[in-house]
Amino acid sequence: MAGEDTREKVLNAAEELFSEHGFSATSVRAITTQAGVNLAALNYHFGSKDAVVDAVFERRIGPLNRERLRLLEDAEARSGQEGPTLEDILRAFLAPAIQLASDPGSGGERFMKLMGRGHSESGDFFSKVIARQFAEVFRRFSRAFRKVLPDLPPEEYFWRIHFVIGAMAHTMAHSATLRYLETLQSEGVTVEEGLSIDKVTLNDPDAVLSRLIRFAVAGLQAEAPVPVEVGST
Amino acid sequence: MAGEDTREKVLNAAEELFSEHGFSATSVRAITTQAGVNLAALNYHFGSKDAVVDAVFERRIGPLNRERLRLLEDAEARSGQEGPTLEDILRAFLAPAIQLASDPGSGGERFMKLMGRGHSESGDFFSKVIARQFAEVFRRFSRAFRKVLPDLPPEEYFWRIHFVIGAMAHTMAHSATLRYLETLQSEGVTVEEGLSIDKVTLNDPDAVLSRLIRFAVAGLQAEAPVPVEVGST
DNA sequence: GTATAATTGAAACGAACGTTTGAAACAGTT
DNA sequence: AACTGTTTCAAACGTTCGTTTCAATTATAC
Numbered sequence: 304m305a306g307e308d309t310r311e312k313v314l315n316a317a318e319e320l321f322s323e324h325g326f327s328a329t330s331v332r333a334i335t336t337q338a339g340v341n342l343a344a345l346n347y348h349f350g351s352k353d354a355v356v357d358a359v360f361e362r363r364i365g366p367l368n369r370e371r372l373r374l375l376e377d378a379e380a381r382s383g384q385e386g387p388t389l390e391d392i393l394r395a396f397l398a399p400a401i402q403l404a405s406d407p408g409s410g411g412e413r414f415m416k417l418m419g420r421g422h423s424e425s426g427d428f429f430s431k432v433i434a435r436q437f438a439e440v441f442r443r444f445s446r447a448f449r450k451v452l453p454d455l456p457p458e459e460y461f462w463r464i465h466f467v468i469g470a471m472a473h474t475m476a477h478s479a480t481l482r483y484l485e486t487l488q489s490e491g492v493t494v495e496e497g498l499s500i501d502k503v504t505l506n507d508p509d510a511v512l513s514r515l516i517r518f519a520v521a522g523l524q525a526e527a528p529v530p531v532e533v534g535s536t
Numbered sequence: 537m538a539g540e541d542t543r544e545k546v547l548n549a550a551e552e553l554f555s556e557h558g559f560s561a562t563s564v565r566a567i568t569t570q571a572g573v574n575l576a577a578l579n580y581h582f583g584s585k586d587a588v589v590d591a592v593f594e595r596r597i598g599p600l601n602r603e604r605l606r607l608l609e610d611a612e613a614r615s616g617q618e619g620p621t622l623e624d625i626l627r628a629f630l631a632p633a634i635q636l637a638s639d640p641g642s643g644g645e646r647f648m649k650l651m652g653r654g655h656s657e658s659g660d661f662f663s664k665v666i667a668r669q670f671a672e673v674f675r676r677f678s679r680a681f682r683k684v685l686p687d688l689p690p691e692e693y694f695w696r697i698h699f700v701i702g703a704m705a706h707t708m709a710h711s712a713t714l715r716y717l718e719t720l721q722s723e724g725v726t727v728e729e730g731l732s733i734d735k736v737t738l739n740d741p742d743a744v745l746s747r748l749i750r751f752a753v754a755g756l757q758a759e760a761p762v763p764v765e766v767g768s769t
Numbered sequence: 770g771t772a773t774a775a776t777t778g779a780a781a782c783g784a785a786c787g788t789t790t791g792a793a794a795c796a797g798t799t
Numbered sequence: 800a801a802c803t804g805t806t807t808c809a810a811a812c813g814t815t816c817g818t819t820t821c822a823a824t825t826a827t828a829c
Contacts, residue, residue, distance in 0.1 A: 309776080309777090325558060325559075325560060326558075326561075327558060327560045327561040328559075328560035330815075330816065330817085331816080331817060331818085332815085332816080332817090340777085341776095341777055341778055341779085342778090342779090342817095342818095343777075343778075343779090343818085343819080343820090344776080344777070344778090345817095345818095346817080346818060346819080347775095347776070347777080348776090351817080351818080352816095352817065352818090459747060462744065462747045462748075462751075463747070463751055465703075465706065465707065466703035466706070466707065466747075466748060466751045466752075467703075468706060469702045469703040469704070469705060469706025469707060470698075470699035470700075470702040470703050470706075471702070472702060472706055473698065473699070473701060473702025473703075473705055473706065474698065474699065474702060511695065514692060514695045514696070514699075515695075515699060517758050517759075518695075518696055518699045518755040518756075518758060519699075519755065520758070521754045521755045521757065521758030521759075522751040522752070522754045522755035522758075523751075524754065525750050525751060525753070525754030525755075526750075526754075542806080542807090563785075563786065563787085564786080564787060564788085565785085565786080565787090573807085574806095574807055574808055574809085575787095575788095575808090575809090576788085576789080576790090576807075576808070576809090577806080577807070577808090578787095578788095579787080579788060579789080580805095580806070580807080581806090584787080584788080585787065585788090
């Protein structure tokens with residue numbers, strides 16, 4: 304089909320523009336112009352601008368989560384009876400995301416900036432389309448984490464997973480750009496004397512991944528707190 | 537002045553609508569309607585819609601960072617010669633943010649959802665307005681962290697601060713709404729059998745803060761890695 | 770080659786956008 | 800009471816938005 308080219312051109316342009324300016328700030332005309340296709344082609348192939356947003360996400364999330372589950376199953380198969388270690392589970396969950404976020408070839412770098420937007424913008428989208436896409440991943444990994452963190456109270460467990468996802472999402476969204484330091488340094492501000500960030504390390508996904516895993520393992524394995532009296536507010 | 541009322545009404549309405557729908561998806565008409573003021577009042581008092589975005593942020597960020605620095609100075613004064621502990625520093629940095637994010641009275645809950653948007657949307661804004669607002673905080677806290685984590689290689693140190701900020705930002709943006717579980721449960725999906733999240737705990741900022749601090753302390757204190765050979769890509 | 774369906778193209782649609790205008794209403798001062 | 804500066808108001812400005820239309824073009828089938 305000739306339409307396949309047009310569809311992909313639109314998705315690539317939309318992915319880039321969405322990640323740079325957001326969904327509602329990106330016009331259909333900007334997308335079709337950047338894609339080099341006619342204005343009406345977007346509505347012809349996708350029906351509406353909202354459908355393009357959905358399609359942009361669905362193109363990346365499916366493979367990402369399939370890879371996560373594949374790595375988890377690999378780890379489970381390798382470990383046999385006693386099950387995979389916390390580090391193995393974390394690696395299965397984090398590696399595909401960090402990899403995708405750092406891969407400029409697949410356009411994943413742009414896409415991952417979108418995930419941060421997906422959390423806040425287009426609330427309906429994340430509630431419906433994404434929730435279903437992630438449901439299986441959540442369920443499987445939650446079970447695996449639970450097995451290696453049996454002593455953690457359920458709520459503590461929930462929050463720590465929350466924190467790990469936060470660290471991951473933040474890393475995915477900013478590992479490529481690293482606005483903090485770039486901006487500060489361009490303003491002539493030195494964060495700390497002698498603290499210069501190696502650009503190579505910044506963009507080396509393997510190094511980032513191993514650092515994130517080490518951080519997450521330590522955070523997840525922190526000693527469980529003494530129960531807090533709540534409701535005293 | 538009578539205009540003070542109008543200004544605040546506009547800022548409150550804008551803060552709420554921005555946090556729910558994003559900046560560009562929120563129209564000036566929606567803001568002024570929700571604020572109960574005339575359409576032209578926004579341009580009269582602020583000049584433009586963009587100026588309203590700036591004003592919404594500046595109203596909250598100043599007090600937030602002043603409180604952070606105050607708590608840090610308190611901890612430094614209390615600890616005397618040897619300086620504050622890692623937990624004290626983390627508390628000074630995280631407490632005002634979590635507190636603000638959980639305080640519905642001040643509207644901070646809404647505002648904190650905006651910080652996530654600020655990272656991605658309106659890129660110029662975060663690069664200019666915010667960077668200057670946060671520069672002092674970054675410098676002071678970076679120095680304090682460095683003192684209690686002297687053995688951490690600079691890059692490892694940088695990344696771990698990065699992860700902590702990610703966990704904090706994610707928590708601020710989602711602690712009130714908690715879309716993950718709400719959405720999944722409304723879809724009939726159970727993340728893990730027996731894992732029901734206590735709503736009280738979710739919205740108790742003190743409990744969230746102590747959990748986040750415990751997580752961050754453990755993550756930051758994780759053993760430094762053996763140096764990785766980079767540049768082999 | 771001709772019929773048929775799929776795709777592209779230029780132009781226009783109504784709606785909503787941010788902003789501006791100029792008169793009306795209000796405040797405070799003398 | 801008259802004046803002055805500030806704030807509010809309804810209305811309109813020109814522009815851009817997402818979408819639709821329909822003829823022209825291209826690919827596919829017979």
